[in-house]
Amino acid sequence: QQPVQSPQAVILREGEDAVINCSSSKALYSVHWYRQKHGEAPVFLMILLKGGEQKGHDKISASFNEKKQQSSLYLTASQLSYSGTYFCGTKGSNSGYALNFGKGTSLLVTP
Amino acid sequence: DSGVTQTPKHLITATGQRVTLRCSPRSGDLSVYWYQQSLDQGLQFLIQYYNGEERAKGNILERFSAQQFPDLHSELNLSSLELGDSALYFCASSAGQGIPTGELFFGEGSRLTVL
Numbered sequence: 001q002q003p004v005q006s007p008q009a010v011i012l013r014e015g016e017d018a019v020i021n022c023s024s025s026k027a028l029y030s031v032h033w034y035r036q037k038h039g040e041a042p043v044f045l046m047i048l049l050k051g052g053e054q055k056g057h058d059k060i061s062a063s064f065n066e067k068k069q070q071s072s073l074y075l076t077a078s079q080l081s082y083s084g085t086y087f088c089g090t091k092g093s094n095s096g097y098a099l100n101f102g103k104g105t106s107l108l109v110t111p
Numbered sequence: 112d113s114g115v116t117q118t119p120k121h122l123i124t125a126t127g128q129r130v131t132l133r134c135s136p137r138s139g140d141l142s143v144y145w146y147q148q149s150l151d152q153g154l155q156f157l158i159q160y161y162n163g164e165e166r167a168k169g170n171i172l173e174r175f176s177a178q179q180f181p182d183l184h185s186e187l188n189l190s191s192l193e194l195g196d197s198a199l200y201f202c203a204s205s206a207g208q209g210i211p212t213g214e215l216f217f218g219e220g221s222r223l224t225v226l
Binding site: 002032034040041042043044047087089098099100101102103104 | 144146153155167169214216218
């Protein structure tokens with residue numbers, strides 16, 4: 001089951017904040033965030049395993065609301081290097097080993 | 112460099128043809144995953160192998176098949192190709208047999224163009 005990401009695209013000025021949301025219609029075991037720069041492979045950012053868990057990676061953090069089957073990725077004081085497409089991947093409680101990704105959120109940070 | 116190697120990087124072929132994409136996982140990784148990336152669908156999970164055995168299957172068409180060999184490299188076979196099969200095909204590997212705590216390491220992808 002493919003998770004739904006919103007928004008589809010965001011344009012920011014350097015230093016601004018952004019939130020990317022990921023939701024699923026099914027119960028989730030974990031949420032995984034990846035970033036893909038243009039022409040490159042997706043690169044791992046973080047995994048959230050428990051409901052309510054929040055993790056941080058430099059100025060990028062995420063939360064996971066297990067009850068709502070949602071996760072949010074927070075990018076604060078955005079830098080030019082944050083530009084790329086962000087994917088959330090979800091593993092359902094009963095979906096075996098499959099990690100299903102959303103369609104992605106394109107983020108462009110401008111000077 | 113993720114350590115995952117995919118060949119070929121680019122492939123152009125005609126409808127109805129068959130192609131094979133190859134993936135070598137990171138040294139020591141036993142799990143291999145195949146994903147298809149198209150503009151409108153994002154990253155679509157196709158199939159996963161762990162130590163030679165199929166572990167999970169996603170939206171993989173019957174015209175597609177995959178296998179993982181004893182040396183752990185994997186091949187994705189695409190046959191009776193259609194225009195809609197044009198996409199970027201990623202291979203990823205991870206250390207464990209499942210997903211829960213496993214980071215996926217992606218290769219640079221094989222771009223398939225079907226004319």
